[in-house]
Amino acid sequence: MAKRSFDEVEAEWESMTPMESTLWATTLALHATDPDGGVEAADEALEKLRLLSEIRSRRPRPEDEAAESNIYLTLDEFVPWYTVAHRIRYCRDPAYKPLTSDQVDEAYKHYSLSRGCFY
Numbered sequence: 866m867a868k869r870s871f872d873e874v875e876a877e878w879e880s881m882t883p884m885e886s887t888l889w890a891t892t893l894a895l896h897a898t899d900p901d902g903g904v905e906a907a908d909e910a911l912e913k914l915r916l917l918s919e920i921r922s923r924r925p926r927p928e929d930e931a932a933e934s935n936i937y938l939t940l941d942e943f944v945p946w947y948t949v950a951h952r953i954r955y956c957r958d959p960a961y962k963p964l965t966s967d968q969v970d971e972a973y974k975h976y977s978l979s980r981g982c983f984y
Contacts, residue, residue, distance in 0.1 A: 874904060881911075882957055888914055927951055928972040932979035943973050 878886060892910040896903030927950035931938060938946065947969055955961050964972075 868901070869904065885911055885914060924954075926972075927954060928976040929979060932976050932982070935980060937980070938976070940973055943976065944969055947972055947976075 878889070881889060889907045889911050892907040893903040896906040899906060925933070927947055931943075931946075931950075948964060951964055951972075952961075
């Protein structure tokens with residue numbers, strides 16, 4: 866029997882990232898014949914994935930990726946793109962806060978200066 870109630874499992878499922886839910890569901894299916902229906906194996910796989918979160922977080926910042934792509938963006942193009950890209954990248958972080966206009970301006974300066982580094 867599972868150590869956690871169905872309600873607990875469902876509540877945690879709702880808070881998982883797409884990568885986490887895919888891994889969890891796949892592992893659950895692979896261990897469906899386990900006495901707990903695979904919940905413990907799925908939880909262990911999820912825990913291992915979360916331990917790797919620090920490594921995955923080393924992905925370049927959105928402004929660095931834009932500079933590396935060498936696509937010229939005006940400030941008017943950069944602001945909505947960056948706001949959305951930043952939110953997508955960091956919204957699952959519990960400490961996430963929406964960007965201020967000063968932060969977006971600073972990111973645009975960084976992007977503009979960095980474009981020359983990738984020629």
